[in-house]
Amino acid sequence: MSMAADELTRHDYELIRRLVYAESGINLGEEKAALVRARLGKRVRQGGFKSFRDYYAFVERDPSGTELAELLDAISTNTTHLFREDQHFRLLQQIVAGWANDRRWRAAHRELRIWSAGCSSGEEPHSIAIAVDAALSDVPALEVKILATDLSVRMLSRAQLGLYGVHRLGSVPAEYQRQYFRRVEHDGEPMMQLVPELRRRITFARFNLMRPVFPFRHGFQVIFCRNVMIYFDRPTQQTLVDKLAAQLQKGGYLMIGHSESLNAIEHRLSYVEPTVYAKPGTEEG
Numbered sequence: 001m002s003m004a005a006d007e008l009t010r011h012d013y014e015l016i017r018r019l020v021y022a023e024s025g026i027n028l029g030e031e032k033a034a035l036v037r038a039r040l041g042k043r044v045r046q047g048g049f050k051s052f053r054d055y056y057a058f059v060e061r062d063p064s065g066t067e068l069a070e071l072l073d074a075i076s077t078n079t080t081h082l083f084r085e086d087q088h089f090r091l092l093q094q095i096v097a098g099w100a101n102d103r104r105w106r107a108a109h110r111e112l113r114i115w116s117a118g119c120s121s122g123e124e125p126h127s128i129a130i131a132v133d134a135a136l137s138d139v140p141a142l143e144v145k146i147l148a149t150d151l152s153v154r155m156l157s158r159a160q161l162g163l164y165g166v167h168r169l170g171s172v173p174a175e176y177q178r179q180y181f182r183r184v185e186h187d188g189e190p191m192m193q194l195v196p197e198l199r200r201r202i203t204f205a206r207f208n209l210m211r212p213v214f215p216f217r218h219g220f221q222v223i224f225c226r227n228v229m230i231y232f233d234r235p236t237q238q239t240l241v242d243k244l245a246a247q248l249q250k251g252g253y254l255m256i257g258h259s260e261s262l263n264a265i266e267h268r269l270s271y272v273e274p275t276v277y278a279k280p281g282t283e284e285g
Contacts, residue, residue: 008037012052016040016071019059024072024151025210025240026231039074043067073152078227080123082164083171085226088255089131091276092222095253096135099221100142111143115220115247117209118228119148122159122202128224129198130172130180147220149207156204161186162194209240219249226275227257234264241265250281 013033020026028036040052049055059067083089096112099105112132116125125148132144150156163186169177181192209228223244229237244254245267254269254277256262262269262277269277 006037006041008033008052012056015056016052019056019068020072020075023068023210024076024208025236026076027233027236028075036075040071043070043074069153073154076151076231078120080120080227081171082123082169083127083173084123085258085275086171088224088226088276089127091273092128092255093131093135095222096132097139100136100139106140106142109142109221111145113218113220113249114144114146114222115216115224116146116148117207117223117225117244119150119155119159119204120152121155122148122162122204124148124224124226125159125202125204126162126194126198129194129201130176132201133180133198134176144201146202147216148202148204150204151206151208153206156206160199160204162199163191164193166190166192168192209243210236214243214247216247219247219252221249221252222255223248223252224255226255227259229256229260238265241267245269245279248279250279252279253277254279 010033013036016036017028017030017032020028037052040055044052044055047055047058049058059071062068099109099112114128114132116128119125125146128146129144132146136142136144148156148159150159163184164181169181169192172181177192180195180198182195184191184193186193209225225240225244229240232240241262248254248269253272256275256277258275260275267277268280270280272278
């Protein structure tokens with residue numbers, strides 16, 4: 001890229017920042033120009049654009065929305081690992097075991113529905129699947145449906161494979177490594193893959209949390225939306241929490257990231273413990 005093409009002017013940055021906010025709710029603030037330059041520079045280079053302004057104009061004109069999706073992919077991608085903030089998975093295991101052993105709960109529910117909103121490359125829904133399976137080891141079978149959504153198509157493609165380098169399983173308890181992962185070869189490299197029985201419980205789909213209406217019909221008993229709201233301003237956080245709460249079944253749980261809080265947000269959820277909230281009432285089928 002030439003020096004001219006590499007230059008991200010303040011005006012260019014503002015155009016891109018406003019576009020990202022309008023399309024994804026991500027609020028980059030005023031001091032993320034270096035991140036935008038680094039994340040989008042490759043797209044500018046590969047497309048042969050003369051400048052970031054040219055690239056922005058192309059995104060605006062593209063009727064397919066393909067390049068807009070690529071731009072949002074580049075901006076929203078973050079890193080994570082299996083069993084990140086692991087107390088949430090321990091709590092999930094306790095909650096699910098309690099429900100599964102409750103005759104009245106079992107009589108009212110044909111399935112357990114969990115949503116991983118902002119699932120990135122799959123570590124969160126894979127960890128959820130493991131925790132739930134461990135919770136159900138001593139009880140009759142219960143159908144489990146895990147929805148894992150993200151804005152990034154690239155991350156979702158990775159997530160569906162359930163593949164990890166051996167060194168990336170360090171955060172997984174040893175007994176879970178033995179029980180839930182199998183050694184495979186992928187592209188000539190030794191890898192560990194989540195067992196197919198658990199992968200089948202997870203449906204991956206692209207979903208923008210800024211959609212005005214969420215289309216889910218039955219709601220969820222548990223929603224994970226962790227380390228997502230940190231990218232949003234307060235009004236966007238408020239709107240998202242309202243929509244997430246509406247998707248929770250009564251008695252269900254919302255888990256958010258450890259750097260997040262609902263303290264400054266109006267909501268009708270009950271505080272359980274730091275970063276965990278419940279929807280009051282008896283859970284419905």
